[in-house]
Amino acid sequence: xxxxxxxxxxxxxxxxxxxxxxxxxxxxxxxxxxxxxxxxxxxxxxxxxxxxxxxxxxxxxxxxxxxxxxxxxxxxx
Ligand SMILES: [Zn+2]
Numbered sequence: 575x576x577x578x579x580x581x582x583x584x585x586x587x588x589x590x591x592x593x594x595x596x597x598x599x600x601x602x603x604x605x606x607x608x609x610x611x612x613x614x615x616x617x618x619x620x621x622x623x624x625x626x627x628x629x630x631x632x633x634x635x636x637x638x639x640x641x642x643x644x645x646x647x648x649x650x651x
Contacts, residue, residue: 577604584608584615588622
């Protein structure tokens with residue numbers, strides 16, 4: 575198993591986690607190891623978290639205006 579990831583791969587994994595939900599444990603382990611060794615990627619993660627919060631707020635605002643039913647399907651595999 576390859577646990578060393580490049581910064582580019584780590585960034586992709588972070589965005590994938592935001593988009594599709596929790597990552598498998600081996601990806602999470604690789605992320606954790608990389609975060610300890612890298613200065614840049616923890617900042618990227620913080621920025622992504624900030625953006626996600628802003629997006630969630632924006633969604634709340636737009637939901638108040640519209641009358642679309644909440645479709646909260648989460649596939650767990
Ligand atoms: Zn990195």
